[in-house]
Amino acid sequence: MSSSELTQQSSVQVQQVPRSKRASKTTPISYRIQIFIRFVVALFGGYALSALLAVVISLSFKNTPTSAVMTATMLAFICHVCVFIWVFLQHSLIKSIMGVMIPLLILTVIYFGLGGTS
Amino acid sequence: MRVDGKAEGPRQSMSWLHTWSSLILGWLLYAIFLTGTLSFFQSEMTVWMKPELHQSLPPQSQVQQVQTALNFLQHKAPDAGAWNINLPSSRQTTTELNVRGANEDPRARRGGERITIDSSTGEEIKARETRGGGFLYRFHFELYGMPRIWARWIVGIATLMMFVAIISGVITHKKIFKDFFTFRAGKGQRSWLDAHNATAVLALPFHIMITFSGLLLLMYMLMPWGISSVYPDRIQFLQAQRAEMLGEKPPPHQEGGGREGRGEQSQNQGNRNMVAGQDRSQSMSRGEGSVSQSGQQRGERRNGSPRDGARERRDLPIQTAALTDIRPLMLYAQKQWPDNTVGTISIIRPNTTNSEIEIKALYAESVLHRNVVPTLIFNGVTGELVSDAKPVYISVPTGIYNAVTVLHEGRGLDLGLRWLLFISGVVGTLMVATGLILWCVKRAPQQEKQGFKSFGFRLVENLNIAAIIGLPIAIASYFYANRLIPAQLENRSDLEIKTFFWIWLFTLIYAALRPVRQAWLELLTLAALMYLCIPVLNALTDGRALWSSIYHEQWMVASFDLVCLFLAILFIFSFFKLKKHKGTVKVKKHIQPKRALAEAVEEA
Numbered sequence: 271m272s273s274s275e276l277t278q279q280s281s282v283q284v285q286q287v288p289r290s291k292r293a294s295k296t297t298p299i300s301y302r303i304q305i306f307i308r309f310v311v312a313l314f315g316g317y318a319l320s321a322l323l324a325v326v327i328s329l330s331f332k333n334t335p336t337s338a339v340m341t342a343t344m345l346a347f348i349c350h351v352c353v354f355i356w357v358f359l360q361h362s363l364i365k366s367i368m369g370v371m372i373p374l375l376i377l378t379v380i381y382f383g384l385g386g387t388s
Numbered sequence: 389m390r391v392d393g394k395a396e397g398p399r400q401s402m403s404w405l406h407t408w409s410s411l412i413l414g415w416l417l418y419a420i421f422l423t424g425t426l427s428f429f430q431s432e433m434t435v436w437m438k439p440e441l442h443q444s445l446p447p448q449s450q451v452q453q454v455q456t457a458l459n460f461l462q463h464k465a466p467d468a469g470a471w472n473i474n475l476p477s478s479r480q481t482t483t484e485l486n487v488r489g490a491n492e493d494p495r496a497r498r499g500g501e502r503i504t505i506d507s508s509t510g511e512e513i514k515a516r517e518t519r520g521g522g523f524l525y526r527f528h529f530e531l532y533g534m535p536r537i538w539a540r541w542i543v544g545i546a547t548l549m550m551f552v553a554i555i556s557g558v559i560t561h562k563k564i565f566k567d568f569f570t571f572r573a574g575k576g577q578r579s580w581l582d583a584h585n586a587t588a589v590l591a592l593p594f595h596i597m598i599t600f601s602g603l604l605l606l607m608y609m610l611m612p613w614g615i616s617s618v619y620p621d622r623i624q625f626l627q628a629q630r631a632e633m634l635g636e637k638p639p640p641h642q643e644g645g646g647r648e649g650r651g652e653q654s655q656n657q658g659n660r661n662m663v664a665g666q667d668r669s670q671s672m673s674r675g676e677g678s679v680s681q682s683g684q685q686r687g688e689r690r691n692g693s694p695r696d697g698a699r700e701r702r703d704l705p706i707q708t709a710a711l712t713d714i715r716p717l718m719l720y721a722q723k724q725w726p727d728n729t730v731g732t733i734s735i736i737r738p739n740t741t742n743s744e745i746e747i748k749a750l751y752a753e754s755v756l757h758r759n760v761v762p763t764l765i766f767n768g769v770t771g772e773l774v775s776d777a778k779p780v781y782i783s784v785p786t787g788i789y790n791a792v793t794v795l796h797e798g799r800g801l802d803l804g805l806r807w808l809l810f811i812s813g814v815v816g817t818l819m820v821a822t823g824l825i826l827w828c829v830k831r832a833p834q835q836e837k838q839g840f841k842s843f844g845f846r847l848v849e850n851l852n853i854a855a856i857i858g859l860p861i862a863i864a865s866y867f868y869a870n871r872l873i874p875a876q877l878e879n880r881s882d883l884e885i886k887t888f889f890w891i892w893l894f895t896l897i898y899a900a901l902r903p904v905r906q907a908w909l910e911l912l913t914l915a916a917l918m919y920l921c922i923p924v925l926n927a928l929t930d931g932r933a934l935w936s937s938i939y940h941e942q943w944m945v946a947s948f949d950l951v952c953l954f955l956a957i958l959f960i961f962s963f964f965k966l967k968k969h970k971g972t973v974k975v976k977k978h979i980q981p982k983r984a985l986a987e988a989v990e991e992a
Contacts, residue, residue, distance in 0.1 A: 301391050313545075324614030335618050336629045340785035342614035347551070347603045354552045355559070358405040359398055 308357050308366060315370040316353030320346040322377040329384045399560055406556040410823055411848070413546040415855040418820045420543060422859055424528035424598075425813030427521065428798050428806055429948075431479045434520030436948040437870045441515055442932035445940055446476040446483070446507035450730055451718045456510040457483050458714060464503070466739055470494030473733040476507045477750055478803050481944060483507045494736045516875040523885060524863070529606070532885070537609070544610045547602045554595055557588060580826045587819035594812035595819070601792035633780045709741045712771035720773075721747045721764055728762065735768060743768025752800040756782050758790035761800060821856045828852060850899045857911045858895030860955070864918040865891040871929040908966055916959035923949040 324346035331338035360366035435441050457473045465487045472486035488500040504513045531539040571582045619625040731750030737743045749762040765775040835841050869887035873880045899907045927933035937946035
């Protein structure tokens with residue numbers, strides 16, 4: 271199910287519900303699922319992305335290992351926060367997921383390119 | 389993140405993210421923030437909770453303090469492997485001694501027999517058993533009663549959420565600078581928002597620093613991947629880092645089972661960055677002299693296997709020899725460090741021909757020098773200077789790491805900076821509190837319109853009360869328990885901690901049973917009374933009373949009492965503010981004192 275379908279569905283639901291006191295409180299389940307997916311992507315996808323980023327940076331600057339490792343770890347935390355912001359900034363669910371998945375793929379390729387082992 | 393899926397601007401979605409990422413772990417964050425802020429004065433709390441230590445009024449001259457300690461040690465343990473004398477300071481009333489046995493590693497981080505003596509009379513003091521401020525400090529990153537790894541992950545995630553909340557909060561904020569100077573008192577929701585903004589923006593650099601460094605302090609657990617991709621373990625990384633600092637060649641990577649045990653040990657010691665070093669005996673045989681940075685030496689010793697120490701001792705025949713007069717050494721050290729004072733004196737193998745006297749300063753040179761304090765090493769018999777401080781190189785990333793973590797932990801910082809950090813912490817705590825209350829205030833009209841309170845709303849309301857006012861009450865009860873439980877009772881420190889949690893639970897149940905407004909008012913009264921009576925309790929239960937501590941300039945004890953009185957005033961103020969407020973909207977707590985505090989900080 272694409273995100274546009276999801277959002278359409280939810281808007282349809284809201285329109286169908288009569289504007290009574292109680293009904294205005296009910297939240298469509300699709301909306302909740304969408305938020306949950308985003309949360310999972312932000313927390314776990316973000317963690318994977320930032321961990322991989324840390325590894326790639328550490329491996330890229332082998333001449334100054336201590337500084338590289340320290341910088342990489344610090345950037346990793348900042349990266350995770352940025353992923354969180356990104357995922358919830360995007361209107362489209364697919365776009366927000368892709369924004370995490372594509373860099374993750376690219377970094378994986380670089381990681382193996384740098385001679386990392388799985 | 390609108391429910392109806394309509395398009396919204398980035399500011400709206402960030403506002404949504406700010407609200408919910410904060411709320412989800414908001415109460416935990418409040419607890420972490422509050423106990424963490426108090427931990428800046430951990431030693432002060434511990435001393436207050438050991439009233440036996442209040443009797444010690446150190447003499448002015450440090451030479452005299454050292455002499456008193458040495459007299460005691462010569463009498464008590466002349467044949468010890470090492471003595472460690474921790475002199476009284478603005479954060480310590482007594483002289484703390486550590487005596488190592490002849491077979492013990494003299495520079496190990498832990499071990500040895502700890503003795504507390506009265507700094508002026510040299511009399512041994514046996515204080516009551518208590519966790520003191522250490523409990524609140526541990527609670528702020530390891531919580532309580534759960535495996536510490538879990539607890540640290542939970543705190544780590546909460547910290548990440550805090551970071552997300554800060555960044556999204558800044559994005560949400562259109563007029564961040566202008567809003568800072570805007571405060572509309574007595575305007576309901578608007579006032580809460582203003583208070584939240586003011587506290588957030590006022591100490592924004594502090595909030596970012598404390599959150600980021602909180603993550604960095606846990607980085608070996610939360611984000612070990614960068615390190616482990618280059619170094620086989622953390623110890624190797626720390627060694628390489630130290631080698632870089634001293635301009636030495638990095639040690640070759642070593643892999644082997646022998647290091648695992650130590651890795652484990654350092655994990656147990658918390659996420660302190662232990663500077664692990666090369667073997668000390670090695671560096672001495674190379675004729676480079678010993679490196680004179682305290683943290684390193686501790687690390688070296690810890691990492692050097694006991695065998696090396698034994699070998700060292702065998703090589704040099706040990707004969708008794710009188711210790712040199714400490715006075716000229718102390719005067720030399722004081723002359724070397726005009727802006728610093730002597731913090732610790734270690735005497736390795738005292739009363740022997742190869743004794744060594746190590747004088748360490750109290751404060752680090754700057755926040756960049758983590759675990760590194762100026763140190764002088766003298767020959768213990770002749771009194772000549774063996775090793776002076778070497779310049780160290782600190783790379784930019786390490787410098788950033790050092791600066792933020794030193795500020796977070798308040799290590800080796802003087803009192804002025806410590807107070808600044810403490811006040812920033814208080815402002816941060818108020819920021820979390822106002823944020824949590826704002827959530828309710830914002831939703832109150834809707835709840836009213838709907839005619840009943842939904843479960844979620846009621847839950848947040850109750851948890852707000854139990855956290856925001858319940859936790860200060862629980863902490864006060866911890867102090868009361870400390871003084872009221874008999875000093876000789878067994879397991880009394882456990883009882884103190886149990887009291888803390890039972891009272892905290894009590895406030896939660898109380899909040900659930902009473903109407904919201906009443907619960908706030910009554911618990912505020914209770915908190916105010918408890919904090920108001922703490923100086924009285926102190927005077928009645930063997931502590932040094934406020935007038936006496938001020939008269940004798942024992943500021944550690946006096947400032948504890950004064951801060952409690954200040955808190956009591958804050959709670960009384962909030963009480964009347966809330967009582968006066970008859971608005972239909974909802975609970976109002978202290979806006980005014982918050983503002984007053986913010987202004988006070990601004991002026992300072």
